[in-house]
Amino acid sequence: MDSEIIIEDDNDDNDDNDDNDDNDDNDDNDDNDDNDDNDNNHEESIPTTPVLKSNENKNVKAASNTCEKKKKKGVFNLQWLLDSQLGSFLREYKPDSTKALCIACNEKFSIHYGGKNDIDRHIKLKRHIHNMKSFSINRQLITSTMKPNKESEEVAAAEGTFVYHGVKHGHSYSSQQCTTNVIKTIFSSCSAIGKSMSCGRTKCSSIALNVLAPYFTQQILIEVKEACFFSIMFDASNKGNSKLFPVCVQYFSKFGVKKGIIDLIDDADESATNTFENLEAAIKKSGLSLEGLTSIGA
Template identity: 60%
Template sequence: EFNFLKEYKPDKSQATCMACNSQFSVYHGGKNDAVQHSKSKQHKKNMLTFSIDRQLITTTMKPTREKEEVAAAEATLVYHGVKHKISYMAQQCTTDVLKILFASSPIAKSLSCATTKASVIATDVLAPYFTHVVLEEIKNAFYYSLSYDASNKGNLKAYPFCIQYLSDTGVKKVLIDFIDDSSESAIDIYRNARLILDKYELNLHGLTTIGADNTNVNMGDHHSVFSLFRDEKPNLIKGSCYNHILHNGVKHGHKLLTIDVEKNLLSIYAHFSRSAKRIAELKSYYEFYEEDYVVILKHIKLRWLTLHTSIERLLQVFAPVKDYFLSLDDGCPRELTEFFSCEEGHRVLSFLQNILSIIQNSNLKLQRRYLAGVSLHQIITELKLKLQQRLDSSFFGTNCRLKLSRLEPSTADKLKLSFARFTERVIEYIDEYYLLKKKDKNGKIIEPKYTTPSEIYEAISPFGLSTINDITWNHVTKCIELFQIKNLDEDDLFNEFCEVQMIFKSIQDKNISIYDQIQSYIGKKSNSNISTTTPTTISSNKEFDEEQESHDDDDDDLKENTAIKEIRPDQLWAMLLSIKPTSSPNLHKLVCFLFSIPCSNAFVESVFSAMKHLYDDK
């Protein structure tokens, strides 16, 4: 009846007349208001051409098949560029190459995808579509977590906001919005986060966790972003970043060593970073030791993974680098002269190489893109156990032990004591956040006001295993009571839980391994769904990337081919919930709640690396 009307989204009390290109109120009269508007002289005049214009548009704008194929090809090129973090400026070059390579193709000839068009396709076509896909998946999961980070990008303060949830193919972590805001106060960050939730119509009742760096602004007990959200939702979980906790634990332990290794690493790198002449002189020392030249890797204090790799590289070339600096005499920086002259330097490096390799492995596990909070307890407890075993046995690495044996007993004992204090401090720092064993000024442990993270992550840890045989009904009820999950029918939930256990036993008895069954299921789902997950590799500094990228890729491929096939718990549960003959709404809600809890802020921080070519001052 009113084909000229459409909804006016900014104000539901008004309607838009497409013929007049204006809005009018329908709040009081409703249909009568629309009738009155249709009787106005201006509207009648506009309607004379409105129908004709619409008919012309619909008949003349029908795309041909070739145009559709060209548009699809251009969208695919842009999607490929964004997925692999390729700058928009490279799109025109890629398009020109394709035109030459496929000169006989009419589609290639018609491609036109330079910087401006590529950015428009990404922001106005692909982004809205994938955002819609993500929002639909979040609605199906109901429960989700919100994580964010902040970083200065040129003259801007950028905030990526990311969502973690369980989809029908496993855990997904996606970028939902990216904003600029110069304000850094808790109330401003909270306001921006609430606006994003409202913008995408995400139900606050479905929010399980707030994830961010472990700063007072983000995670403090008073007037922080987390506390402001907790005022609205009392059962909200604090999603501290355990990558940062491990990194900061090493920093605090480093202060107890006899040598400031970080300072010396930075001085060594700075000495060679801008001098080709010094590099040429250093190469002569490599030749003397008959070693191939390799660069000194830069250590950045804010990066999680650079200290261990920098130490490994320095130990690899320690002899030529040491001789180079000691030959400089007065030209050598004072701290480096002391570092290379003393007997302790090499021993401290050997100790750190050994102990950091353990922490590094745990840090890398926490950065896996599919990891959820259900796996955190196992990672943290295993790390603490390994550190405690080394502490109890006074084992600091074989190379370190051999080098210590060549020192005076008093010097060796002094170093061993510092190594033990380092290990103790790392364990204590982890416990401050995981067990909330924080001390007051008098050294007494402060009683925690809320449930400790260890209680939360230990309770949900059975769901992070590669089997469900070890999960009991007591584990389920403990999670329900701990998180106070509402709208669950426990009677139905028990029946659903028992049915899933029987299904798991039946698929165990098949001739096909569970791993292969899961991969078959994921493959079928992936073919029907378009992946919306952004790559999550944490980029380090430029030198580290250039030196390690090819080696890391080779190592990863080798590990995947030679390692035991690992069953991902998120994919296991996604498959079990999908193949049930009857629906499991209660079990589905419980599992989605547990897998929405993050264990790290690594994915959010990776957004800056992914956008380093796409986002600048312009």
């Protein structure tokens, strides 16, 4: 009796162990399945976040590029004049840097949106091609008939010196015209140069704007580039219906601290964004580096 009872207990224990082992195996399999599911879910979720971020970055870059294109402002580039084809007829329109002047057609046109493409488009116009033919012939006739004369060069030098003196001391063009008449009266009998001088208001203005101003502006820019560092000062002033922004530069040269005007901007818009764009365009047009700008004043 006792031995039979013992045998039955052993069988029950074995059955219980088998059941436990089966349960453990099932639990392990369930855990493995859960882990596999988690791994699969993790692997599937990994690429979604970078894709979304990359798409967002592309959208941000596209929007920023669009804004930059809208803010970009086409201005006249002095490097265009170095081209022999463009330099023969193209000139800078100083009252508005977003326009160019064609002396063959005697008209100004906008380069605000296309830049050099607008110039190429103007060259292909029929009226420009027709005007260039007569312009080239007239230019050859003028240069072939004009011969240098020592006396005329001396008169030109005297007139340039006279206008420079008047501008330096703030004399009006009307007063310079009156002074020229006095000089001609006094020195007509003893000086051929004094007798030949003629500086009316229009001529004084042309000498100051087209001869003296470009030369001294170029000299200032050469000295600023040698100094490397500079500061910019500007302020708005009203002249009739025009809003003018003179751009003044200050730098340290071998003669000490110097100041000079490098540009005069005519723009009625006084917003901060437009003022910044005008200053940036003036600095780039002058060939200066923004890295050398140390301060801005008004």
